[in-house]
Amino acid sequence: MASAFLLDMTRCIGCEACVLACKAGNELPVEMQYIELIERTSGTFPNLVGGFENHRCYHCTDAACVAVCPTGALFKEDGLTRLDRDACSGCGYCVQACPYGVPKMVGGRSSKCDACASNVGAGGSPWCVTTCPAQALQFGDREKILAEAKSRVAALKDRYPKVQVYGETQAGGLGLVLVLPDDPETLDIPADPPLVPVTVDVWKHIVQPVSMGATALAAVGAGVLGVIARRNHLAELKELEEQEKAGVAAGGSESTEEER
């Protein structure tokens, strides 16, 4: 069963309570932060509209970070994108690949929201959701979250003519379903994030395992063959030595041909 967040940006008041709850609850060190509130202004003066981008992991179903991660430190679970920092090798490919610019390198390893795996695993909710005073955040079964998002959109049509659900289809469907008061571009969110390139899949699922397998096979084959070949060569050298001895005695002839 896929889980998802609901993030209603018509309700977010930019209080940053989620930012703090996330940091405190997950006991993140000073330099780590999974949620960032970024002020965005759209329109042209004097008709400016302000808003916040609640910048955090979008938990894509077709996650580019998971696709490029060489060690499997990033992986999908219950529709969410988890991160096992112990397995992270710090290559930084996820930082490059994410269409939303979410993962960051902290202390030489990737860092991003893992949807409070420990809380959720124990039947609770992510810290940000439990804290939000504006009911902008919810967490639960993705189908129910999508239905909630759509009903909120329907109720807000009069107030925000461009109100919309974001995340139903993007990147294979997001685990962070947003209710946006305006077009996603106004908050610097790509309307249609690029898909994971096929090259990445080929590289990770064909090139890497085949390379490892070929190297291991070659090493084992060379080991076995090496023992046989060395024995052959030593026998050949011994034969040569004996011939030389015999040759010195008999007046010398070059090595004989060995046909097979």
Place this chain on the structure above:
Amino acid sequence: MSGHDHEGEILRYRTRQRIVHAVMASSFLILLITGLALVWGPLAFIAAGGWSRYLHRIAAVGFISVPFLYILLDRAGAREVLVESFQYDHDDVVWFKKMYRYALGRTSDMPPQGRLNAGQKLHHSAVIIFSAVIVATGIVLWGFKSSLSPTMLAWTAMIHDLSMLALTLLLVGHVFFTYVYKAWSSMATGYVPEDEMKLEHGKWVEELEHQVATGSES
């Protein structure tokens, strides 16, 4: 010049050549292990915290410096390996046809070979080509990663990985032939048994004897 304090042996690699080889071998092995740590889960702990990535870069500088070091230390040797590795004669073609016998440790009916046998020439030229590719892609991944699109990043990393696959397979072959033909001494002391060289590099020994006879320097 062949050293006559080594009875029944001939000098195959000068000290400076062996230094270049040691720099290349050690930097390559460090690059292999620290690179593997980035793509293989069970080794990822080495890369934890990112320190192995710095080691990878330090070793990369060593690896890139190899051709320059060779030219600096032994210009004639560097020219020789570059020229000879890309020149094949008729004996080399015949050698390739019988290569499976050589791989099984039988040299007696192989055609006579020069300082480098045909397999070593192929090995050298392949190492030179794949090293150039891996250095080029490595420099891109080192300095220009952030300006690559995800597709270009995957392509660059893929070419980098495949070049390393080729070089690693070449290394397996290199170690294999070193073991089968007891060639360790050529890089450890520089000297090799003359009778074995007559068998495996007949034309080269003839050449050396000719040089000694005519009194010309090698």
